[in-house]
Amino acid sequence: MNVRISPEEISSVIRSRLESFSKSYELAQVGQVLEVGDGIARIYGLEDAMAGELVFFPKQNMYGMVLNLEEESVGVCLFGDDSEVKEGDEVRCTGRIAEVPVGDALIGRVVNPLGIPVDGKGEIKADRFRPIERIAPGVIERQPVKEPLQTGIKAIDAMIPIGRGQRELIIGDRQTGKTAIALDTIINQKGKGVVCVYVAIGQKNSTIANIVKTLERFGAMEYTIVVAAGASEPAPLLYIAPYAGCAMAEEFLETGRHALIIYDDLTKHAQAYREMSLLLRRPPGREAYPGDIFYAHSRLLERACKYSDAKGGGSLTALPIIETQAGDVTTYIPTNVISITDGQIYLETNLFYQGVRPAINVGLSVSRVGGNAQVKAMKQVAGRLRLDLAQYREMEAFAQFGTELDKATIAQLERGRRLVELLKQPQYQPLSMPEEVMVLYVGVNGYLDDIPLDRVKRFEEEWLSTLRSEYPHILEEIEKAKEISPELEEKIKKAIEKFKERFQV
Amino acid sequence: MDDKFLIAEKYAQALFSYAKDNNLIEEVMSDLLLLKEASGLVPDFLRWMSVPIIPLERKVEFVEEIKRAFGLSDAVEYFLRILMEKKRIRFLPDIVERFRILYNTFHHRVDVRVVSARALSESERQLFLHIWGAYLKRWINLVEEVDEDILGGIKVYFRGYLYDASLKKRLELLKEELVR
Numbered sequence: 291m292n293v294r295i296s297p298e299e300i301s302s303v304i305r306s307r308l309e310s311f312s313k314s315y316e317l318a319q320v321g322q323v324l325e326v327g328d329g330i331a332r333i334y335g336l337e338d339a340m341a342g343e344l345v346f347f348p349k350q351n352m353y354g355m356v357l358n359l360e361e362e363s364v365g366v367c368l369f370g371d372d373s374e375v376k377e378g379d380e381v382r383c384t385g386r387i388a389e390v391p392v393g394d395a396l397i398g399r400v401v402n403p404l405g406i407p408v409d410g411k412g413e414i415k416a417d418r419f420r421p422i423e424r425i426a427p428g429v430i431e432r433q434p435v436k437e438p439l440q441t442g443i444k445a446i447d448a449m450i451p452i453g454r455g456q457r458e459l460i461i462g463d464r465q466t467g468k469t470a471i472a473l474d475t476i477i478n479q480k481g482k483g484v485v486c487v488y489v490a491i492g493q494k495n496s497t498i499a500n501i502v503k504t505l506e507r508f509g510a511m512e513y514t515i516v517v518a519a520g521a522s523e524p525a526p527l528l529y530i531a532p533y534a535g536c537a538m539a540e541e542f543l544e545t546g547r548h549a550l551i552i553y554d555d556l557t558k559h560a561q562a563y564r565e566m567s568l569l570l571r572r573p574p575g576r577e578a579y580p581g582d583i584f585y586a587h588s589r590l591l592e593r594a595c596k597y598s599d600a601k602g603g604g605s606l607t608a609l610p611i612i613e614t615q616a617g618d619v620t621t622y623i624p625t626n627v628i629s630i631t632d633g634q635i636y637l638e639t640n641l642f643y644q645g646v647r648p649a650i651n652v653g654l655s656v657s658r659v660g661g662n663a664q665v666k667a668m669k670q671v672a673g674r675l676r677l678d679l680a681q682y683r684e685m686e687a688f689a690q691f692g693t694e695l696d697k698a699t700i701a702q703l704e705r706g707r708r709l710v711e712l713l714k715q716p717q718y719q720p721l722s723m724p725e726e727v728m729v730l731y732v733g734v735n736g737y738l739d740d741i742p743l744d745r746v747k748r749f750e751e752e753w754l755s756t757l758r759s760e761y762p763h764i765l766e767e768i769e770k771a772k773e774i775s776p777e778l779e780e781k782i783k784k785a786i787e788k789f790k791e792r793f794q795v
Numbered sequence: 796m797d798d799k800f801l802i803a804e805k806y807a808q809a810l811f812s813y814a815k816d817n818n819l820i821e822e823v824m825s826d827l828l829l830l831k832e833a834s835g836l837v838p839d840f841l842r843w844m845s846v847p848i849i850p851l852e853r854k855v856e857f858v859e860e861i862k863r864a865f866g867l868s869d870a871v872e873y874f875l876r877i878l879m880e881k882k883r884i885r886f887l888p889d890i891v892e893r894f895r896i897l898y899n900t901f902h903h904r905v906d907v908r909v910v911s912a913r914a915l916s917e918s919e920r921q922l923f924l925h926i927w928g929a930y931l932k933r934w935i936n937l938v939e940e941v942d943e944d945i946l947g948g949i950k951v952y953f954r955g956y957l958y959d960a961s962l963k964k965r966l967e968l969l970k971e972e973l974v975r
């Protein structure tokens with residue numbers, strides 16, 4: 291870009307813009323603040339205000355959003371310090387729905403739910419805005435998910451596969467590794483053309499800062515937007531955070547690209563909404579949540595989608611996170627969100643402390659649509675894996691009764707134990723699809739049966755590094771063909787046998 | 796608080812329709828404005844009247860005193876007693892405000908507040924009343940305000956709307972247009 295623009299040219303452009311500028315006044319509805327507190331203001335007047343409309347407080351230079359429409363007044367949540375707003379202050383309708391800046395300029399940035407940067411890296415020059423709420427795409431604009439969204443986590447990609455455009459819930463008690471799964475999934479999108487949006491709702495600012503640091507460390511901020519609504523922010527900001535993040539992600543969906551959005555977590559989102567609704571004096575329902583909390587979550591998650599080819603074929607995958615208490619998924623918010631997602635990854639404290647990490651309960655976790663998107667090579671190993679593990683769980687229950695076990699059963703148990711060991715995976719070490727396939731391949735084909743349990747992890751590590759250094763063509767072929775042909779399988783078997791000869795227990 | 800407006804509206808409407816049927820609109824309006832002014836000057840006045848430990852008879856006596864002092868009409872005196880019995884006296888300022896709006900509507904009048912950067916001249920004022928009176932098809936109760944911040948032009952508040960033709964607004968709109 292070496293084109294020089296002369297000052298004369300600039301002034302002539304401005305001049306012509308000025309000449310065509312005709313707007314000389316503005317007509318807006320105005321109202322007065324009746325009462326204010328807890329981030330909520332009640333406004334007298336504003337008869338034509340729409341639900342969700344932005345209103346402006348000129349004296350404070352602050353915005354708010356209309357939430358309640360009553361006969362004589364409207365309830366507004368404030369996107370700023372409520373102590374500055376006084377009774378009698380002027381409020382104006384803007385005729386606009388709350389919107390946020392969107393586009394590539396946001397990538398790599400940490401913003402608040404209004405799209406204002408909070409990372410100290412300067413202004414964001416966004417060229418476009420999108421309303422934070424919109425009607426989800428209809429049936430004809432969609433198509434079933436067909437491409438996989440690789441998490442890089444063996445247990446998930448093999449047994450709970452996620453497709454691009456799917457909504458998969460991550461659910462579990464506190465400190466069970468929910469965020470870890472989301473972060474690994476983001477880290478694994480490197481070079482895969484998926485833009486990620488991580489929405490942090492009601493977390494401590496220090497936790498959010500650590501997450502950003504982690505993403506930076508793995509080069510993941512290069513394709514990620516973080517929307518931060520910390521625990522200290524007013525409830526209305528927490529409430530709009532997921533919708534704002536979704537609008538940012540939709541920009542990529544609409545331009546035929548792929549996006550992944552994480553809502554961490556919707557339990558705190560529901561609590562923020564409950565707090566707001568009680569302050570707005572809406573009638574509380576079950577567990578004191580407002581009656582439309584289900585709608586609040588369903589209209590958000592419905593916006594995840596895989597577009598038809600006619601609409602550009604873009605996708606928006608959503609991974610909402612829900613925190614449970616003592617593993618109870620039957621309380622109000624978990625049951626709601628389970629019913630509006632396409633499956634769930636269920637994490638358990640018990641497993642976590644037994645050292646099974648990620649602490650996924652494979653029996654209770656499902657993915658209802660992702661199977662269609664799973665590549666053939668993965669299906670070739672995953673079928674056996676699921677079967678072996680199911681049998682293992684069944685027999686393990688038996689074995690606990692101390693009954694005499696026959697040889698075949700003992701063999702099944704040993705196989706199962708090794709597979710469980712194989713599915714353990716440390717944080718920040720996502721594997722590529724071919725690597726996952728090759729690791730699971732040795733497990734389900736019995737190559738680990740004679741390896742002591744406590745050597746399985748080392749076996750995996752060494753097998754992986756051998757593959758990378760000596761058999762990159764095997765990995766490449768799986769990546770390309772996406773299946774294991776009989777000829778390739780021969781090569782794989784030879785490679786494993788050769789490796790096993792060298793492997794020192 | 797929730798029902799403040801509904802309550803004020805109901806009482807104001809009742810009083811207004813009573814006043815209208817008995818040809819007392821002007822009298823009641825001026826009494827109410829007097830009371831509102833008094834309650835503004837002596838803020839404790841309304842609070843005292845809503846304290847529960849003061850017996851109702853004492854309050855009634857007090858209202859009679861006020862009636863004598865201000866020369867209130869019987870209608871307004873009786874209205875005050877009802878408010879006191881129903882424990883609604885603290886809504887009096889809001890009721891007066893609602894009554895005033897009903898009164899304005901009845902007389903085809905409307906409140907208009909005009910903000911200008913400097914005081915309006917008499918000819919500007921007449922022009923304004925002429926144009927806006929025709930536009931709103933009402934007589935105008937004009938309130939004028941000077942605010943140098945708007946730089947020039949005028950801002951007009953009427954019936955819950957703001958017509959902003961100030962120089963300041965114009966510059967803001969221009970800025971938005973240029974940034975785009």
Ligand SMILES: Nc1ncnc2c1ncn2[C@@H]1O[C@H](COP(=O)(O)OP(=O)(O)OP(=O)(O)O)[C@@H](O)[C@H]1O
Nearest residue numbers: 463464465466467468469470471647648715716717
């Ligand atoms: N696969 C793993 N291997 C080892 N440690 C892990 C693994 N996954 C998570 N952890 C560790 O477990 C702890 C909890 O993880 P994380 O913060 O992801 O859980 P969480 O469910 O999101 O917790 P919270 O309820 O506080 O949000 C962290 O210290 C994390 O480093």
Ligand SMILES: [Mg+2]
Nearest residue numbers: 468469470554
């Ligand atoms: Mg977490």
